[in-house]
Every structure is written in C-alpha cells, then in structure tokens.
Amino acid sequence: MRTIGVLTSGGDAPGMNAAIRAVVRTGIANGLRVMGIQRGYSGLMNGEIFEMTRSSVSDIIQRGGTILKSARSAEFRTPEGRKKAYNVLKVFGIEGLVVIGGDGSFTGAKLLSDEWDIKTVGIPGTIDNDLAYTDYTIGFDTAVNTVLDAINKLRDTSTSHERVSVVEVMGRHCGDIALYAGLAGGAESIIIPEEDYNFDELCKTIIEGKVKGKLHNLILLAEGIGGAEELAKKIEEVTGIESRATVLGHIQRGGSPTAFDRILASRLGARAVELLLEGKSKRVVGIRDNKIVDFDITEALEMEKRRDDHKKLYELSKILGY
Ligand SMILES: Nc1ncnc2c1ncn2[C@@H]1O[C@H](COP(=O)(O)OP(=O)(O)O)[C@@H](O)[C@H]1O
Numbered sequence: 001m002r003t004i005g006v007l008t009s010g011g012d013a014p015g016m017n018a019a020i021r022a023v024v025r026t027g028i029a030n031g032l033r034v035m036g037i038q039r040g041y042s043g044l045m046n047g048e049i050f051e052m053t054r055s056s057v058s059d060i061i062q063r064g065g066t067i068l069k070s071a072r073s074a075e076f077r078t079p080e081g082r083k084k085a086y087n088v089l090k091v092f093g094i095e096g097l098v099v100i101g102g103d104g105s106f107t108g109a110k111l112l113s114d115e116w117d118i119k120t121v122g123i124p125g126t127i128d129n130d131l132a133y134t135d136y137t138i139g140f141d142t143a144v145n146t147v148l149d150a151i152n153k154l155r156d157t158s159t160s161h162e163r164v165s166v167v168e169v170m171g172r173h174c175g176d177i178a179l180y181a182g183l184a185g186g187a188e189s190i191i192i193p194e195e196d197y198n199f200d201e202l203c204k205t206i207i208e209g210k211v212k213g214k215l216h217n218l219i220l221l222a223e224g225i226g227g228a229e230e231l232a233k234k235i236e237e238v239t240g241i242e243s244r245a246t247v248l249g250h251i252q253r254g255g256s257p258t259a260f261d262r263i264l265a266s267r268l269g270a271r272a273v274e275l276l277l278e279g280k281s282k283r284v285v286g287i288r289d290n291k292i293v294d295f296d297i298t299e300a301l302e303m304e305k306r307r308d309d310h311k312k313l314y315e316l317s318k319i320l321g322y
C-alpha cells in the first residue's frame with residue numbers, strides 16, 4: 001500500500017483532529033502518502049482531496065471540530081454514489097481509506113469495500129458513545145465534561161431559586177451522555193432510553209426531595225424521549241414546584257478535547273493505519289478494557305451494548321442522587 005486517505009463523517013466530535021493527526025503522522029512515518037478528504041463522503045465523490053504533510057496537522061491536537069470538515073451525504077447511500085467515490089479514489093491512487101465517524105459512516109465504508117477494490121478501516125468518532133463494540137468513542141468524554149460544567153452552573157441557580165432543573169442532552173438513541181454526566185453531576189434523576197421511567201414516580205421523588213429539604217432537583221434527560229420544555233411544564237403542574245428546562249444542544253459537540261479523548265484518538269488513529277499496512281479491510285478499531293481492539297465492521301455493528309455495566313451505573317445513580 002502506497003497511498004491512503006482519511007475523512008471525517010457524520011456528526012463531528014472533539015478529538016477527531018487528534019485522530020486525523022495520528023493517521024497522518026503514523027502513515028508518513030511508515031512511508032505512506034496520506035491524502036485528506038474534505039466534507040466526508042460528499043467531498044470524496046466531488047474530489048475534494050489534498051495531500052497532507054506532518055505540518056498539515058500541526059497545532060490541531062487541542063482543537064475541537066474537524067479540520068477536514070464533516071458532512072452527511074444521501075448520494076453516497078446509493079450504489080451509483082459509491083461508484084463515483086471509487087472512481088475518484090482511483091484517480092488519486094488511494095488504496096486504503098480511514099473513515100472517522102459513527103455507525104452510518106462505518107456502514108458506508110463496508111459497502112464501499114464490498115462493492116469495490118478499496119480497503120477501509122473505521123475509527124469511532126461520535127459524542128454519543130452508541131457503538132457497542134468499543135467502551136468509548138472519541139468525543140464522548142469531552143461531551144460528558146461539557147455537560148458536567150453546565151450542570152454545575154445550573155445547580156447554583158436551581159438551588160438559589162429552589163427550582164427543578166431539567167437538562168436535555170444529546171445522544172440520539174443512546175443514554176450514555178445523560179447517564180455519565182448525571183452520575184458525575186449528582187443528578188437526582190436520569191431519564192434515558194435504555195431504562196423505563198414513570199412520570200408519577202419522578203414527581204413523587206421530586207416532592208419527597210423537597211420534603212427532605214433538598215434545595216434543587218436536577219433531572220438529566222436524553223434527547224429523543226421527549227422535550228425538556230414539555231417535561232418541565234408537566235412537572236411544575238403536578239408538583240407545584242417551579243421548573244425550568246435547558247437544552248444544551250450543539251454546545252456538547254464543540255470544545256477542546258479532554259486528555260482522555262486525545263489519547264484515545266491518537267491510539268486509534270495509529271492502529272487504523274497499522275491495520276491497513278497489514279492488508280486488513282472492513283475493520284473498525286476501538287478500546288475494550290483499556291486495550292486497543294479491532295473487529296470486522298458487520299460483526300461490530302451487530303454487537304449489543306454491555307447492559308450489565310450500564311444497569312449498574314444507572315442503579316448507582318439512583319441510590320446516590322435520591
Ligand atoms: N446505510 C448506509 N449506506 C451507505 N452509506 C451510509 C449509510 N448510512 C450512512 N451512510 C453514510 O454515512 C454518512 C454519515 O452517517 P450518519 O448516520 O449521518 O452519521 P454517523 O456516521 O455519525 O452515524 C451518511 O451521510 C451517509 O453518507
């Protein structure tokens with residue numbers, strides 16, 4: 001293998017730049033030409049490609065976002081779109097492609113390798129932590145810390161006004177951001193898609209908390225379950241306690257990555273290049289029990305989250321936050 005490409009796809013995540021840096025520098029250290037592909041699969045189909053040097057990735061390890069830009073492309077979901085992408089890869093002599101993204105991006109990579117002679121390796125870059133094969137995705141730790149910072153501030157004002165504070169966080173179908181930030185921030189209640197929740201029980205907990213002398217009540221709500229505004233309004237109606245909603249939104253996707261995310265991204269980026277050098281394809285890299293691992297893309301996407309560990313954290317948050 002002489003030339004590889006790297007792109008970022010789907011929702012961006014803090015730490016993607018550190019992963020790009022690791023791919024570029026590991027590639028060059030191993031005698032490869034490394035091409036940067038802009039705007040994900042969309043830029044790939046349009047030939048938005050340039051050669052990267054060691055200095056192309058200088059001064060980016062601390063930056064959020066992705067210097068390669070990210071995009072979502074409907075055209076790449078079609079066989080015609082992927083044929084177009086392959087033709088562009090051929091023109092640039094790219095034999096191996098590193099895709100930094102989430103499950104959708106990995107599915108796209110797998111299809112591209114199934115249909116055309118191109119080797120692909122995926123690196124998990126998404127704040128959601130919704131990929132079961134890896135304990136952590138790049139960006140998750142930073143997002144949790146961003147939420148934690150917000151919770152600390154909301155706690156101050158909630159306490160002053162003796163209010164309920166409902167905080168809605170990202171995560172599509174995965175409650176990890178809400179769970180980890182809620183546990184770390186001492187939230188009274190955490191509402192996530194993986195665990196049943198009962199509105200009457202929630203109100204009972206809030207009223208009991210008030211009776212016990214709690215000055216605030218912090219509720220972490222994962223997006224997708226229902227809006228924070230609506231929930232805060234209903235809580236106020238039923239409990240009679242003033243309630244406010246905060247939707248953190250895209251704030252969670254930005255910011256300087258934590259040390260954890262930078263180190264994870266550096267390790268995964270280097271391993272992705274090694275796999276291509278070993279001639280591997282349709283693989284994804286990840287971390288399990290602090291060891292870098294890799295799996296076949298299909299196998300990885302079919303895995304289920306380790307529910308026991310998740311459940312334990314959820315139960316702990318209930319005992320500690322109540
Ligand atoms: N089933 C699919 N087949 C082919 N390409 C896909 C598929 N799913 C997603 N992709 C490509 O990957 C891009 C990113 O996927 P998306 O689901 O938006 O983000 P993520 O990779 O973070 O899950 C999509 O815009 C599309 O171009």
Ligand SMILES: O=P(O)(O)OC[C@H]1O[C@](O)(COP(=O)(O)O)[C@@H](O)[C@@H]1O
Binds near residue numbers: 170
């Ligand atoms: O930036 P957009 O298009 O509004 O997407 C928002 C979604 O992207 C995410 O931040 C990350 O999702 P992906 O990494 O799977 O693309 C979700 O948590 C959120 O629901």
